[in-house]
Amino acid sequence: MLELRLVQGSLLKKVLEAIRELVNDANFDCSGTGFSLQAMDSSHVALVALLLRAEGFEHYRCDRNLSMGMNLNNMAKMLRCAGNDDIITIKADDGSDTVTFMFESPKQDKIADFEMKLMDIDSEHLGIPDSEYQAIVRMPSSEFMRICKDLSSIGDTVVISVTKEGVKFSTSGEIGSANIVCRQNQTIDKPEEATIIEMQEPVSLTFALRYMNSFTKASSLSEQVTISLSSELPVVVEYKIAEMGYIRFYLAPKIEDDEEMKP
């Protein structure tokens, strides 16, 4: 049997809003250590990995490993019925083809339960080993969201370049080009507003802004975003989820023809 009780139910709502634009259907894997998900977008260009550790739940019972296939849009519809302050409980019996979401108001004067059918989803689990990155940028998530939004009005791709001077976001399109440079800024009294750059080696990579904008939907989960970059490796855009886990997005560098060399 599975029974997970999350006092801060709004976190789960935010998680769903963060990933449902990218992924339609996914398997939620439950084990003794936590509640997790790994799924690729339909074009297999981006990957999302979610972990909510067991310790972060008020109550976590998972008698044996369980995988629940869900349509994320349908799941989001159900979670929208929960209030922002509601306690959310997820229940599923072993071998069941449904999952139950229970929403309790803070004063427990209202309890609602919704039952959703599960799906059989064939999914590929990609191995994502820990890697050493050439550069790691930590910055305010709202700032990163704004940068991606602003640049997408100019071009389709963003070049993220990290040097000792800082991190530069560049794009170009039919109407022109744009560059945004963020320098290291370690604020003592407001750490959430700091921009911290750890660079082992300069790196410059190109990514599709369409996906970056999708990733920034997770900004509501954390005040800070961590961007890990290394040549030939997927970028990792990570948002911490309170003290209980993370959501990570992986995107391969964009591969483009070299227009100058084409015959």
Added chain:
Amino acid sequence: MIGPTRSMAGSGRINQNRTVPDIRPFPPFVLFDDIQDFNNLPHVKSIFARVVVKFPRRHDSQHFILQDITGSKMEAISSRNNVPRFDALLTQGCTYTLYRVGFYLNREGIQFRNIGHGLEIGLITHTIVEPFIKPIQFPPFPKYLMPFHKVYQQPHKSFVDIIGIVLHLEPLKHIGGRPYSEAVLMDSRWDLIVVGVWTDLLQRNALRWSLARVDNNIIIGTMLRRNNKHRCLETSDYSTVHFNPDHHTTYHLKTIRRSLIQNPRRRIVDKFLENRRAHLTTVISD
């Protein structure tokens, strides 16, 4: 062996090319590997097959790669007056019931053949083509995957199917303006080979390729073209790449992969690449 079958009457245009009266019995159905008697060729048989590759038509012949329901592949050839007929009848990716095909000795010793096999199929005047309508699933992967030491013996520009562990991925470069990257793969005998990957398969699997190296993915590559000059394989217009496939041959590779993850043995790859660069230097200087 599968007995002969008839499709429903009136199956459309495709039956307009029937040249043999229905009353004549069809040859028995065979799998490609059933033909073992090479001394009494040719044999005329019936088969179920998927057209894996339909090569461009030449004026007097056209080549196809067919795959049977076990995943075994064989090259099929139409020639002279039959070329227009089979060009019209057969579509790449589709499955067919083919009555009265001829099995011949492969002529790769005197003519180029796209895949190595002791036999080849002749699409002859009496061959009848009908849609395959049986509820039988064709396998997603080839039955035979060539070990790398045999790949190195294959003729230039021939096609092979392989399986291996990704050990290394060279940085992306552009050749003729097109993105290109080379992966170093290891097979179950710990032999190494370079597979050059061109644009489409790079872009389509960009995320997988970037993760494949760090996680030592197992991949199956089909219809990879042999490049003897550069001592490598290259993806072609007909290639597919499957990451971490569910295939019966992966068991031993998974054991090797676990060993490599614990002990990457980088020296093996470095030495291999060093030798290859030395070879390429001699090739370029020629």
